[in-house]
Amino acid sequence: MLWAVAVVLLLLVLVLAWAATDALRARAALTDAAAGVATLRADALSGWTDGFTQQVADLQDDTSRAYEATRGPHWSVAREVPGAGPTFEAIATMSEVVDELARGALPDLARSVELADPATFAPREGRIDLEPLRRVAPDVVRADRSVGFAAERVETLDGTMLPVVGAAVDLLREELDGLRSTTATAARAADVIPPLLGAEGPRDYLVLVQNPAEPRALGGITGTVLVLRAENGEVTLVDQTPAGLVGPFEKPVLPLTPDERSVLGEHGEVGRWMQNVTMTPDFPRTAELAREMWLRETGEEVDGVLTADPLALEALLRGTGPVDVAEGVRVAPADLAEYLLHDVYFEYESPQEQDKVFARVARQAFDRLAAPRGETDVDVVAALADAARQGRLLVWSSDDAVNRRLAGTVLDGSLTGVRDDSPVVGVFVQGINMAKIAYYLDTKVQVAVVDEREDGSRELDVTVTYTSTVPEDRVVSMPEHFAGYGEEEPGEIRLRSLVYAPAGGWVAGASSNGTEIGLTPKKQGEFSVASRHIELSPDATVSVTYAMITGKRQSGDIILRVTPGPRATDITISDDLSGTAE
Incomplete structure (x- = not known):
């Protein structure tokens, strides 16, 4: 019996040694494959497709070596051995997952990128050809599902495994998360862009052009309203009007909740003036109100609502040459936002003349949107993507199916x-x-985790700092419509700060310079809101720290939404107790 046990143990050692040797081969192949996946994804995001076919072939060769190295009866035994099993199971699963991706999802994604190259979407005679996107849609959706399934399989790996293998599992999870982000975005785009651009019939959109120099929660007061028509890939500007000519309405065009009146204005400003529909930070609500206002004013029903601002227009016009803002006056695209948010108010006293400038710029922006620009198209797309990340471009559709795809x-x-x-x-x-003086407002937001509570919630310190950069020596020479009508303190920036706690959480208190201060606690639906008035003299700074509790079981990375201003908000998030900032 002892000899039999010794033979079994010897065989087990040999099996594990054999599997370990194969594991080293698999690890080397997986390392090469990981580098190949990273390169393929980076090239896909940058639009470089020349080497895709060879890259995919090389990747498949690497993953095949890893897969073959982790097959056989000895691996079946090794995966069941107590203690060592989780390590071998992890290596085998990773090999299977990466090989399946290399033979399915990644070739699908590669073909999709080749067909949907940004150059393919350059307008031709004012129209974007949607057929390439239609052709790649099935491949993109299939790739997204495959990557999602792969991520789920890797997520199930647990147990005590060798540190080097555990690190490899964590790295693969991270790579799959990044890849899923890419495929999910591509799948959404393939699903929603054709209908948004009128592939299934004409679509009319209301565009609210905001002015962040006069802040509202979503960005700024609505200065100009545009109507775009999309039909089979062709986008045209069919109407534009100053927002001040829409309404005002005697009563809100849609019923407002008591919370909306409490937080946004007891007189229902958000539902009565087109300029104020962006007072709510909930863009679908803004869109519904704006759509109803336009219907009552014109009798025309639109299919969706978008937002933009001068910084987004600046990104759109980048690389296209100077912009004619008035007869004989030209501005470089890089200086366009500054001109529209500041200079125009000093050059033209009449609001009507200012509106003419805004209309002229809008017309050029959409004329140039329809013109191909060659290599600069990719740069413009990147600039617009950055504007979207800052919250300067938002989209809402009357089609709930489209909104579900845009959610998140x-x-x-x-x-x-x-x-x-x-x-x-x-x-x-x-x-x-009632002024554009907030052009000189700089905003900084710092979020830090202070404590992790037993119920899974976290305590946060949210510090909001507002700084006025108003040049005091120029206040006297500022036009009244820029500095403010009837202001007792010319040059002063007056604001209402609204801070929203996460779902299920609340704002517990606030302090400034280490001293507790009073708050006006409010609720908007399920959300706890802290409201505070801020007054800034030229060169002054006001900083308030809000003590905030998150909802239970919210352990993911902290997400911060802010009002996009004339300049990007300075954001720091420290989401762990060690104080490491992201």
Whole structure:
């Protein structure tokens, strides 16, 4: 019996040694494959497709070596051995997952990128050809599902395994998360872009052009309203009007909740003036109100609502040459936002003349949108993507199916206090001045985790700092419509700061310079809101720290939404107790 046990143990040692040797081969192949996946994804995102066919072939060769190295009866035994089993199981599963991706999802994604190259979508005679996107849609959706399934399989790997293998599992999880982000975005685009661009019939969209120099929660007061028509890939500008000519309405065009009146204005401003529909940080609500206002004013029903601002227009016009802002006056695209948010008010005293400038720029922006620009198209797409990440471009459709696909993306703009398991903190601002003086407002937001509570919630410190860069020596020479009508303190920036706690959480208190300060606690639906008036003299800074509790079981990375201003908000998030900032 002892000899039999010794023989069994010897065979087991030999099996494990054999499997370990194969594991080293598999690990080397997986390392090469990981580098190949990273390169393939980077090239896909940059639009470089020349080497895709060879890259995919090389990747498949690497994953085949890893897969073959982890097959055979000895691996079946090794995966069941107590103690060593989780390590061998992890290596075998990773080999299977990566090999399946190399033979399915990644070739699908590669073909999709080749067909949907940004150059393919350059307008031709004012029209974008949607056929390539239609052709790649099935491949993109299939790739997204495959990557999602692979991520789920890797997520199930657990147990005590060798540190080097555990690190490889974590790395693969991270790579799959990044790849899933890419495929999910591509799948959404393939699904929603054709109908949005009128592939199934004409679509009319209301575009709210905001002015962040006069802040509202979503960005700024609506200065100009445009109507775009999309039909079979062709986008045309069919109407534009100053927002001040829409309404005002005696009563809100849609019923407002008591919470909306409490937080956004007891007189229902958000539902009566087109300029103020962006007072709510919930963009779908803004869109519904704006759509109804336009219907009552013109009798025309639109199919969706978008937002933009001068910084987004600047990105759109990048690389296209100077912009004719008035007869004999030209501005470089890089200086366009500054001109529209500041200079135009000093050059033209009449609001009517200012509106003519805005209309002229809008017309050029969409004329140039229809013109191919060769290599600069990719740069423009990247610039617009950055504007979207800052919340300057938002999209809402009257088609609920489209909105469901947009949910959770940077284009959505819904007021949500949690996304998956990540708490969402909102820091928004409303301008009180009837002026554009907030052009000189700089905003900084710092979020730090202070404590992790037993119920799975976290305690946060959210510090909001507002700084006025108003040049005091120029206040006297500022036009009244820029500095503010009837202001007792010319040059002063007056704001209302609105800070939203994550879903299920609340704002517990606030302090400034180490001293506790009073708050006006409010609720908007399920959200706890802290409201505070801020007054800034030229060169002054006001900083407020809000003590905030998140909802339970919100352990994901903290997400911060802010009002996009004339310049990007300075954001720091420290989401662990060690104080490491992201």
